[in-house]
Amino acid sequence: MLQLITKNKKIFVKTSIQFFLIFLLVFLFSMGDYSQLVEAVSGNYSKVDGNNLTRDDWNVLDEDFVDREGDTMGTNLNLNNHRIVGVNTNPANSSDLANVGYIDSLLVSSQGGYVYTNWGRSNCSGSDTLLYSGFGFNSIYTVISGGSNNICIQLPFNATSSFVYALNSNSRTDGLYPLMTSDPSQLPPEMSTMYRNYIECAVCFRRNSSCIESVGSFNCTMPGFNYKAYDGYVLGGEIPGSHYHSQERICVNRSMHINTNSAPYGAVAYGSRIRNNFGMSEYGIDRFIPCAVCCNN
Structure with missing residues (x-):
């Protein structure tokens, strides 16, 4: 055992x-x-x-x-x-x-960013990506109806080849006309040679960034927003006068491309300026308004 x-x-x-x-x-x-x-x-x-x-x-x-x-x-x-x-x-x-x-x-390269429109040019700043370019359109200056916002319509040859404009001759539609600058006396001095000028546009993408439109300055000096995509002047509709259409104000590049024409007015953009400051002396009366698109990266 x-x-x-x-x-x-x-x-x-x-x-x-x-x-x-x-x-x-x-x-x-x-x-x-x-x-x-x-x-x-x-x-x-x-x-x-x-x-x-x-x-x-x-x-x-x-x-x-x-x-x-x-x-x-x-x-x-x-x-x-x-x-x-x-x-x-x-x-x-x-x-x-x-x-x-x-x-x-x-x-990293696929992260988000900011899309801005460079009004007055067909290209983008620096390394920013051009999504498409074309010309601005809006309602004609003599009407009080229609949309007030300016839109950037890409040139047909840049659009998808299968896209064809749908034909409709009915007058009761949102009729659009090329956006152009006004006469020399109604523009900032720097832009006076760009009168009756078709306003080009470029829709641009800036990667990994946020941007703001700085109104009142050509400079980008806000904390963190020091990259300037472009600068220019604020343009909008006419007040007062016989041009009735209410138009969105946009920042138009002061180095805009020259596309001067002799065509009748369509959608018209005038220089924006302060007509009365009601005692706020910091804002100069009848001064044209500078602007810039500023980004944080």
Whole structure:
């Protein structure tokens, strides 16, 4: 009986040691995979100029981008717009997989921004993206109805090729006319040579930014809003006079493109100025109003 108990103890000890060794191997193996996972998640595989990716580095990349254990990569890997083919580096294709740094850069570049209209020009400031350009339109100056807001209509050849204006000759519609500047005496001196000028427009996108229209100054000196997209003067409808249409005021670029014409007035924009300050002497009477579009980035 004693011998049987001793024998069973030996078997138990031996089995316990075997299980412990198996557990230890599994633990060590899992630690190796875990360390690679940590490297992959932290993006610790950026290629530095002059260095080559080692086999271990590639294994980390493989672990990071395959769908599940055992899968292989079905295409090349995009490393900051370059792909690895053997020992050579070639321009990446749109179908290549992307590393963490490349994806992060795309995420940053895809963040929101601000859309503004550069009235008077067909282009945008600096690196801002031109969404489309065209000319301003509004109701004719002789009517008291119609929308008061100026709209920037893109040139037909810039619009989607499948888009065709729907034809309707009925007079009872919201009739639009090209927006143009008034006569020289009704404009700021800087813009007096731009009279009867069709007002171009550009719809622009500034990435990762917010913008405001600063009225009363050419400068962008507000805290945090120091980038100037453009500056100009405020233009609007005529008061008083025979031009009845109430028109939205807009900030028109003082470096506007010249499109002078001899056509009859359509929608007309006049220089805006203060006619009476009722004792608020800080605001000069009959002064034209400067303006600027200011952004915080």
